[in-house]
Amino acid sequence: xxxxxxxxxxxxxxxxxxxxxxxxxxxxxxxxxxxxxxxxxxxxxxxxxxxxxxxxxxxxxxxxxxxxxxxxxxxxxxxxxxxxxxxxxxxxxxxxxxxxxxxxxxxxxxxxxxxxxxxxxxxxxxxxxxxxxxxxxxxxxxxxxxxxxxxxxxxxxxxxxxxxxxxxxxxxxxxxxxxxxxxxxxxxxxxxxxxxxxxxxxxxxxxxxxxxxxxxxxxxxxxxxxxxxxxxxxxxxxxxxxxxxxxxxxxxxxxxxxxxxxxxxxxxxxxxxxxxxxxxxxxxxxxxxxxxxxxxxxxxxxxxxxxxxxxxxxxxxxxxxxxxxxxxxxxxxxxxxxxxxxxxxxxxxxxxxxxxxxxxxxxxxxxxxxxxxxxxxxxxxxxxxxxxxxxxxxxxxxxxxxxxxxxxxxxxxxxxxxxxxxxxxxxxxxxxxxxxxxxxxxxxxxxxxxxxxxxxxxxxxxxxxxxxxxxxxxxxxxxxxxxxxxxxxxxxxxxxxxxxxxxxxxxxxxxxxxxxxxxxxxxxxxxxxxxxxxxxxxxxxxxxxxxxxxxxxxxxxxxxxxxxxxxxxxxxxxxxxxxxxxxxxxxxxxxxxxxxxxxxxxxxxxxxxxxxxxx
Numbered sequence: 001x002x003x004x005x006x007x008x009x010x011x012x013x014x015x016x017x018x019x020x021x022x023x024x025x026x027x028x029x030x031x032x033x034x035x036x037x038x039x040x041x042x043x044x045x046x047x048x049x050x051x052x053x054x055x056x057x058x059x060x061x062x063x064x065x066x067x068x069x070x071x072x073x074x075x076x077x078x079x080x081x082x083x084x085x086x087x088x089x090x091x092x093x094x095x096x097x098x099x100x101x102x103x104x105x106x107x108x109x110x111x112x113x114x115x116x117x118x119x120x121x122x123x124x125x126x127x128x129x130x131x132x133x134x135x136x137x138x139x140x141x142x143x144x145x146x147x148x149x150x151x152x153x154x155x156x157x158x159x160x161x162x163x164x165x166x167x168x169x170x171x172x173x174x175x176x177x178x179x180x181x182x183x184x185x186x187x188x189x190x191x192x193x194x195x196x197x198x199x200x201x202x203x204x205x206x207x208x209x210x211x212x213x214x215x216x217x218x219x220x221x222x223x224x225x226x227x228x229x230x231x232x233x234x235x236x237x238x239x240x241x242x243x244x245x246x247x248x249x250x251x252x253x254x255x256x257x258x259x260x261x262x263x264x265x266x267x268x269x270x271x272x273x274x275x276x277x278x279x280x281x282x283x284x285x286x287x288x289x290x291x292x293x294x295x296x297x298x299x300x301x302x303x304x305x306x307x308x309x310x311x312x313x314x315x316x317x318x319x320x321x322x323x324x325x326x327x328x329x330x331x332x333x334x335x336x337x338x339x340x341x342x343x344x345x346x347x348x349x350x351x352x353x354x355x356x357x358x359x360x361x362x363x364x365x366x367x368x369x370x371x372x373x374x375x376x377x378x379x380x381x382x383x384x385x386x387x388x389x390x391x392x393x394x395x396x397x398x399x400x401x402x403x404x405x406x407x408x409x410x411x412x413x414x415x416x417x418x419x420x421x422x423x424x425x426x427x428x429x430x431x432x433x434x435x436x437x438x439x440x441x442x443x444x445x446x447x448x449x450x451x452x453x454x455x456x457x458x459x460x461x462x463x464x465x466x467x468x469x470x471x472x473x474x475x476x477x478x479x480x481x482x483x484x485x486x487x488x489x490x491x492x493x494x495x496x497x498x499x500x501x502x503x504x505x506x507x508x509x510x511x512x513x514x515x516x517x518x519x520x521x522x523x524x525x526x527x528x529x530x531x532x533x534x535x536x537x538x539x540x541x542x543x544x545x546x547x548x549x550x551x552x553x554x555x556x557x558x559x560x561x562x563x564x565x566x567x568x569x570x571x572x573x574x575x576x577x578x579x580x581x582x583x584x585x586x587x588x589x590x591x592x593x594x595x596x597x598x599x600x601x602x603x604x605x606x607x608x609x610x611x612x613x614x615x
Contacts, residue, residue: 009075013249014041017067017089020246021298023055024090025064031173033057033065034088034098034134038105038113039522041069046253048307049104049140051241053165059239063169066090068101070113070520071120079120086120095121099176100135100169103153105142108499109492109522111149112514114138118152125511127154127200133182135172139165143197144229144276145450145559147216148499150199151507154186157195158562159229159276160262162238164195191222195230197562198223204504209555212545213503216561228563229276231600235262235283242294246301255336256301258291259283260320264309265586265606266341267593268366269377269578270408272449273309275566279597280606285319292327292335303334311337312344313588315609321352343384350395360399360440361392367408368419374581375410377574382422386429393433400430401440406468407460408446409578416468419443420475427481437481443472444488447497451564453574456551459497465490491529494547495521498536501546503558509539567596 037044430437
């Protein structure tokens with residue numbers, strides 16, 4: 001398809017390629033990797049992980065890496081009508097002609113898009129039906145429970161990818177060069193590279209402990225019983241993309257990115273990312289400054305975001321703000337601090353952010369009552385909430401956004417009422433500074449995630465969530481002022497819970513839903529809950545098994561084949577603490593909590609941050 005042909009489709013720049021800093025390598029004698037994100041271009045190109053792996057793997061001389069994203073409905077229809085296979089952006093080669101297709105799975109709602117892309121590439125969607133190359137790989141946060149997608153993906157890469165994925169590619173390239181078939185290549189990979197899960201080397205059996213699941217175990221003695229995640233020990237020594245691709249079109253996150261740190265010291269009990277990205281590893285100020293200079297010079301970006309789960313937890317925040325201020329003043333580049341926390345939001349940071357934007361600030365409070373915040377280990381007191389807002393409103397902001405959840409473990413109507421009461425008092429408090437204070441609320445259903453202390457908890461039904469939304473709406477109607485509220489869709493949360501907590505049998509439901517038209521499930525205008533309902537009804541899988549009943553501690557779990565780095569004993573202790581309403585301070589405050597990550601890196605890198613902040 002030539003460039004002029006793309007003009008007939010919505011957003012033709014999604015498929016054009018040839019952006020600034022795109023890499024074009026000759027295919028001759030090279031191992032070919034298609035790096036894919038199963039969503040639209042503007043979503044996939046916002047992924048920092050995609051930028052890392054694209055440039056990191058292209059730096060290997062005998063490897064060529066190109067990109068492919070999910071085509072939107074109009075291009076998909078054209079490809080099917082004209083029997084043209086899905087192609088890469090760089091060379092327009094069919095995906096089926098690559099040696100590896102590597103997908104990044106950041107959300108369960110892209111699962112059907114992955115199947116759709118395989119089908120558009122004219123490849124069998126099930127691993128067992130593919131007798132030849134390419135090898136289908138998946139990485140990303142969703143791989144910590146790979147079982148629902150294990151029928152379709154040949155290899156899952158677990159954990160940080162900077163060291164892992166070059167090892168995977170080199171192993172497969174060596175097998176390909178030696179003339180090995182896919183089965184031998186996969187077996188060699190699983191035995192030689194830590195952090196690799198190859199589902200075909202595992203069989204399933206009923207779970208022990210009266211749990212209605214199936215779990216995976218090795219089919220032979222040479223295969224690891226559990227796959228340990230890979231961890232990059234030092235961010236300063238890890239590869240960072242200082243010459244990222246600069247797209248022609250606006251992205252979901254349209255700016256340069258520097259990873260401030262990876263992991264989080266907070267330990268919120270609902271947060272899967274806080275577990276899967278442990279331990280906390282920071283980038284030094286010297287490294288941040290060097291990346292800033294190279295990134296801006298290589299891209300021309302006028303805005304750079306500092307990526308982290310909690311930017312105000314950086315151990316030398318005053319030094320970081322000083323660096324940012326000096327660079328901004330010299331180069332006129334906006335540098336943003338996302339992921340702000342209310343319990344440690346200093347006034348000097350408020351001043352710095354004010355220099356870059358006049359719009360809004362966003363904070364995650366999560367629960368309205370102190371009791372429930374203690375249950376989820378969200379260490380925010382009401383005093384810190386209003387102290388931070390005193391700073392924020394006092395510096396002149398008039399628009400503040402808050403994230404809340406509902407359906408949390410142990411939640412009662414009193415906790416929902418406490419959310420309404422807190423927002424009401426925040427609104428009144430803000431009007432004491434400015435009459436035009438506006439509050440935006442994003443209130444989302446809670447989903448108990450694998451590898452968290454709440455993995456044993458039941459999830460509310462969509463009907464229960466709907467009732468709670470009605471309860472909250474009635475309460476918020478009494479608040480006078482500029483209040484905008486967005487509720488997350490309980491049906492989407494149902495699907496997220498079903499797919500994130502499922503076992504290998506859920507794969508058949510995913511396939512049935514895709515064949516009935518499910519795709520772009522993360523996009524509200526495309527999400528078809530009725531299709532998923534019919535797919536589940538026609539299967540032998542009961543969603544109540546995964547969602548609506550508590551799981552006994554002694555039960556085996558579908559995702560136990562993956563070792564996320566935090567021990568089951570620690571998660572059980574945290575669950576019991578949650579039931580008692582007991583908070584766990586950060587390890588930065590009280591020292592190591594022996595969560596289990598020391599089995600990977602000892603001493604834990606977070607301990608270095610403790611010494612840096614508490615000499």
